[in-house]
Amino acid sequence: MASKFSNLEPVVEVIGDDRTMVLNMGPQHPSTHGVLRLLLELDGETIVRIRPDIGFLHTGIEKTCEAKFYQQVVPLTDRIDYLCPMTNNLAYVLAVEKLLGLEMPKRAQWIRVLLNELTRLNSHLVWLGTHAMDVGAMTVFLYCFREREDILRLFEMVSGQRMMTSYFRVGGLALEVPLGFFERVKRFIDAFPGHIDEYEDLLTQNPIWTGRTKGVGKITYEDAIALGLSGGVARGSGVDWDLRRDMPYSSYDQFDFKVPLATEGDVFARYVIRVQEMRESTKIIQQALAGMPEGPIKADAPKVVLPDREKMKTQMEALIYHFKIVTEGFTVPAGEVYQGVESPRGEMGYYIVSDGTAKPYRVHMRSPSFANLNAILPMCQGQLIADVVAAIGSIDIVLGDVDR
């Protein structure tokens, strides 16, 4: 084992001398963003070693998926990363559509992109608010949650739910968007760059904020690759990689956006990147609104996609298909796929194995938080306890995503 990462090894069991003490942080600690337990081995206030202890939120979602029909898995995916439900929905439905060989209509793809970027804004707002609050800036939290509330109202408008949306379905969307939805998104998004300026006014030049974040929690390019980091954490260390641009899915190749990049690798760099990402997401949403194609929102696959209500009232076949899909599910040809999407936290991947029946044989989620948690180890070694809080915040961890 390379000595550089020897801090991956356990802490409590190897305490030899009397210089160090072990401090237990969490699982019930406000700045761990959920139920993360950290074991810190300390020399005074300096961290010698750190070990995360996870699994408190493990619900066995992967096992549950094996007992459900393909369409019944969609609501489960919301609950993995509860800050970006639409991204999880998207990764799952794209994977199943790849297994089925389904082609989505343009409009469905564009609405998916639009809602995905709104989800990214939603998730980044929660991140920014809580991260700033951890470091001591209370006001930002209130500002961020003001805008987040608007986004949740938009989600409620399309899906009927504020958080667990389940709006994307295998083969399209649950419903056509309601009347007046795009206008409301437009009103929100036109005002949003001004709100980002507000957050930046509060933080970017703020000496307390920069003092707490610059040069803290550093991670190098090589470590970022070796530890499997992705998303803002990797891009903050100079890893120029974004699945939306580099391996496009769901029509992302038709949008014009930049991938922010920084090389400092510290907490401040990750802050700058995510704020820039919000600005880029705003641009993507504006492009999606301007060029939204007309047409169907569901694929032409009657054996997979639930028929419209109107058709069920007039056509025998539609009624039969509806009954069959709801009671027996739809079968998926045997095979396996891996579909990765760029979630607000990094690479969210679904690996699905089908054995040809109506239930998945195996569903595995490659969750970004789980891999990014690796970064806590090199980030915190030799730093102060207070910096652990800044480091966790900058990883943007969601414990539901870690434990599944």
Add this chain to the structure above:
Amino acid sequence: MALAAAITDLEQLKDRPALARLLSWKAEAVTGAKFDRGELTIRVRRECLREACALLRDDAATGFNFLSDITCVDWYPEEPRFEVVYSLLSMARKERIRIKVKLDSADPGVDSLTDLWPGANPFEREVFDLFGVRFHGHPYLRRIMMPEDWEGHPLRKDYPVEGYR
């Protein structure tokens, strides 16, 4: 878009850089390959896994520098029962491949990749915890999701969904 049939013939697939590199290194290391739905899967002998991954990572022609994911599939009651699945990503070539290793239930163990990618650590622990597959050379192979004193490995197919009562 109709599904194209999966290609499993090594002859047809040997132009793919990853497979070509492995075949020219050690032809007997590769036990099979599949190209299905735009994704390449290579099955390797379990003794060769570590070396094969190191080769794919370091060779400039393949450049699979990023380990995305490690997971496992249980094909109970078939033997060999476990299939450990590695997803590698080449950022330079914007390409993914899947490496697979089959393991018997009598001795489910394979070399750990933690010295190639330290990030493999939690993924291997998760597979160990939920499937009972061992990773030789792993620095800290202990349960990660389930409590330390848990009995059984929940994602195995012979483990009931609602647990043992």
